[in-house]
Amino acid sequence: MKRVILTLTLAAAPLIVQAAEFDVEIHNPTRGLYYTPLLVTAHPPNMKLFEAGEAASSELQAMAEGGDIMPLVTALDSAGATTVANPAAGLLAPGETTTAIVNTNNATANTQLSIVAMLLPTNDGFLALNSLTVPTQPGTYTYNLNAYDAGTEANDELRGSGAPGQAGMPVPPPLDPVLGTNGTGAASNAEGYVHIHRGNLGDTDTTGGKSDIVSTLHRWLNPVTRVTVTVK
Amino acid sequence: MVVHKHMLVLVPLAVLLAGCHSDSDDDTLTSSREFRFQVTITNLTAGQPLSPAAVVIHTTGWQAFTLGESASVGLETLAEAGDNSDFIVAADTDSNVLAAVSGQGAIVPGATAQVTATAAADSQSGLLLTWASMPVNTNDAFAIVNAIDISGLAVGQSETHLAISYDAGTEANTESADTVPGPAASGLAEGFNADRDDVRNAVYVHPGVVTQDDGLTTSTLSGSQRWDNPMARVDIERLQ
Numbered sequence: 311m312k313r314v315i316l317t318l319t320l321a322a323a324p325l326i327v328q329a330a331e332f333d334v335e336i337h338n339p340t341r342g343l344y345y346t347p348l349l350v351t352a353h354p355p356n357m358k359l360f361e362a363g364e365a366a367s368s369e370l371q372a373m374a375e376g377g378d379i380m381p382l383v384t385a386l387d388s389a390g391a392t393t394v395a396n397p398a399a400g401l402l403a404p405g406e407t408t409t410a411i412v413n414t415n416n417a418t419a420n421t422q423l424s425i426v427a428m429l430l431p432t433n434d435g436f437l438a439l440n441s442l443t444v445p446t447q448p449g450t451y452t453y454n455l456n457a458y459d460a461g462t463e464a465n466d467e468l469r470g471s472g473a474p475g476q477a478g479m480p481v482p483p484p485l486d487p488v489l490g491t492n493g494t495g496a497a498s499n500a501e502g503y504v505h506i507h508r509g510n511l512g513d514t515d516t517t518g519g520k521s522d523i524v525s526t527l528h529r530w531l532n533p534v535t536r537v538t539v540t541v542k
Numbered sequence: 543m544v545v546h547k548h549m550l551v552l553v554p555l556a557v558l559l560a561g562c563h564s565d566s567d568d569d570t571l572t573s574s575r576e577f578r579f580q581v582t583i584t585n586l587t588a589g590q591p592l593s594p595a596a597v598v599i600h601t602t603g604w605q606a607f608t609l610g611e612s613a614s615v616g617l618e619t620l621a622e623a624g625d626n627s628d629f630i631v632a633a634d635t636d637s638n639v640l641a642a643v644s645g646q647g648a649i650v651p652g653a654t655a656q657v658t659a660t661a662a663a664d665s666q667s668g669l670l671l672t673w674a675s676m677p678v679n680t681n682d683a684f685a686i687v688n689a690i691d692i693s694g695l696a697v698g699q700s701e702t703h704l705a706i707s708y709d710a711g712t713e714a715n716t717e718s719a720d721t722v723p724g725p726a727a728s729g730l731a732e733g734f735n736a737d738r739d740d741v742r743n744a745v746y747v748h749p750g751v752v753t754q755d756d757g758l759t760t761s762t763l764s765g766s767q768r769w770d771n772p773m774a775r776v777d778i779e780r781l782q
Contacts, residue, residue: 339610340746340747340749341709341741341749342749404741405742405744405746513757514758514759525752525756525757527741529750530747530749531707531748531750531769531770532771533706534747
């Protein structure tokens with residue numbers, strides 16, 4: 311309540327100071343999900359990485375199905391965004407934390423913060439902060455992020471490919487010994503639009519069953535990410 | 543520059559609060575006032591009774607837990623056995639805690655419970671409130687609203703917060719009859735055990751329960767013990 315009042319007071323003041331540099335701390339609070347390389351970007355208000363309820367872009371699809379953030383980075387670069395790609399230098403394991411320092415000193419139009427990364431093991435699940443207006447008041451702000459489904463790939467929950475349009479889940483080394491094998495595949499279709507992820511089904515049969523996902527390790531309830539933004 | 547504006551807003555408030563009690567009465571031992579809050583907890587689950595509430599009024603120097611770090615033994619006991627006594631005793635000994643009280647009993651699904659906590663403090667500035675309970679048909683889950691800023695609540699004013707569930711990270715999520723203390727299990731479970739044998743010794747966001755209805759044959763739980771966030775609704779009203 312106080313924060314809201316103070317913000318209004320500031321908004322009414324003649325001088326508004328735009329946040330120029332802020333730290334973005336990203337914590338993985340899940341039981342067993344890994345994040346692929348994170349994309350942290352400050353961008354202008356006239357663009358978004360996705361719109362819930364609408365079809366994913368091919369750039370978002372590449373991130374959500376295979377963890378490839380380069381197509382999004384290229385698009386953001388050409389739009390003048392301030393982007394920190396892969397601050398954790400690889401996967402962010404359950405329980406781990408990474409920090410990105412975002413400096414928009416020379417790009418004051420980049421008032422919005424977005425964060426995405428693919429969630430493993432999923433077929434096309436990703437965590438997202440979608441165009442948050444970065445607070446201008448110095449302070450520490452905490453946000454909980456939800457898991458989305460890009461809607462571009464069937465959630466068969468089987469080992470497979472991270473290439474866009476190809477079935478199955480990419481399996482990097484930390485997940486390889488944990489996941490099941492020889493599942494028959496959970497029945498599903500690509501949904502066609504970005505939406506809140508329904509969660510993993512999984513099973514307890516590591517050598518068969520419907521799913522290669524382990525139900526006792528890889529399910530989740532939202533939130534799947536805790537973000538702490540520190541505005542200096 | 544922004545900092546200066548911030549201070550300009552806060553300074554008159556501080557003066558105002560100081561003025562409230564500077565010339566109060568003959569009691570020279572203390573200039574503190576009593577701030578009383580009523581916490582109303584509503585259990586939003588289908589099949590997870592919540593253990594007796596622990597309500598703590600504190601300042602930033604104390605916190606119930608840090609996400610990603612290991613739980614205190616007090617929190618472990620609350621989350622494994624539904625017993626908040628260690629948690630409350632430990633909080634009470636901390637100089638940053640102004641009040642630590644327990645509710646009167648379990649809060650069954652759909653039910654509402656009220657707990658009143660009173661803090662004696664020089665001013666309302668900096669006061670935070672935390673509520674925690676165990677959903678008892680789990681191994682080591684706790685639901686919490688954590689360090690809510692109550693410094694701006696006026697008498698009679700109420701705020702609503704929604705609680706999500708965390709895993710204390712202190713006990714394996716076997717869901718077995720001998721480890722789940724709630725009524726969905728045998729009633730013979732051990733509750734607290736000092737071993738820390740979960741996937742990691744750190745607090746994380748609870749993934750929910752799998753249950754025997756969804757293929758975990760060793761689970762004593764059924765589908766009705768599943769839940770989604772938020773797990774509880776917490777209304778905080780300032781009474782005094």
